[in-house]
Amino acid sequence: MKMEKSLNVFDEPLIQCGDNPTTGFYRDGCCNTSMGDAGSHTVCVRITQEFLEFSRFRGNDLITPSPKFEFPGLKPGDNWCLCASRWLQAYENRVAPHVYLTRTHKRALEIVHIDKLKEHSLDIS
Secondary structure, eight states, X not given: OOBOOOBBTTSSBOOOOOBTTBOSTTSSSSOOOBTTOTTOEEEEEEOOHHHHHHHHHTTOOOSSOBGGGTBXXXXXXXXXXXXXXXXXXXXXXXXXXXXXXXXXXXXXXXTSOHHHHHHTBSSOO
């Protein structure tokens, strides 16, 4: 599967999101994506407890480790590539985690308006 060109929301080269734990649809540390990434794991965030509880309530437990999928479980402070639609859902419920725009793939903008992401930005003022 060929990945799309890795550019962030500013059309600049995408910066690594996180490697402890290693994130991304491809588990390459970046919010890279392709047509095979149906969930659009493109928004780089700093995880919060509030978001983890929200996500678990919505049926996506990101706290519990799943060794079968080499998933260590997340904790507050971890960086993670979230699905753009999940981030938007969290935003609409006032529990969206903060975002690293320079580490967020531009494909996220197909789902989330840049102004909403900027409201929660950690890396621009």
